[in-house]
């Protein structure tokens with residue numbers, strides 16, 4: 496069985512999601528100012544990798560990783576689709 500990547504596309508995720516991918520936690524997981532939704536929950540099961548870490552943009556759109564609707568910086572990550 497081959498696991499060729501047939502498509503890669505960018506998603507824009509909040510800092511919490513980015514840190515969870517990079518470190519497994521974000522440092523504020525279980526504090527009162529931490530996230531209320533599970534980071535990367537919308538992308539569970541996907542093959543993810545970090546995008547360009549300099550590629551940060553402010554957006555009003557909700558996070559594509561967890562659905563957090565706070566207007567904030569979003570970080571680039573890539574989703575790899577396998578055949």
Ligand SMILES: [Zn+2]
Nearest residue numbers: 520521523524
């Ligand atoms: Zn966290």
Ligand SMILES: [Zn+2]
Nearest residue numbers: 509512558561
């Ligand atoms: Zn998020």
